[in-house]
Amino acid sequence: MNPRVTDSPWMTSDEAVVHLRLPSRRALYQRMRRGTIRFYKDGRRILFRREELDALPMPVPALIDEEEPFTLKSVTPACRGKGRR
DSSP: OOOOOOOOSEEOHHHHHHHHTOSOHHHHHHHHHHTSSOOEEETTEEEEEHHHHHHSOOOOOOOOOSSSOOOSTTTSOOOTTSSOO
16 A cells, blocks of 8 residues: 555545554444444545544554563452352
8 A cells, every 4th residue: 555645635545544544444444334434435436534534533552562462361360269169
């Protein structure tokens, strides 16, 4: 994906992915299906209004440390010997 940067009020799917910092076009389509991102059709083309994308809240960065992956053990309280029998 190498979208062109323009001053147009309209954006293509590839431009919207980059603009919203989404991981893939598939992530964009999922948000379109859920109704969280508004889109317009021009024939077969899917377009997005730049001002509407700018008004969307930015995604929260992942809180998972890549070096210390999340495990069930890391959040389960130690209750050895005190469990039900």
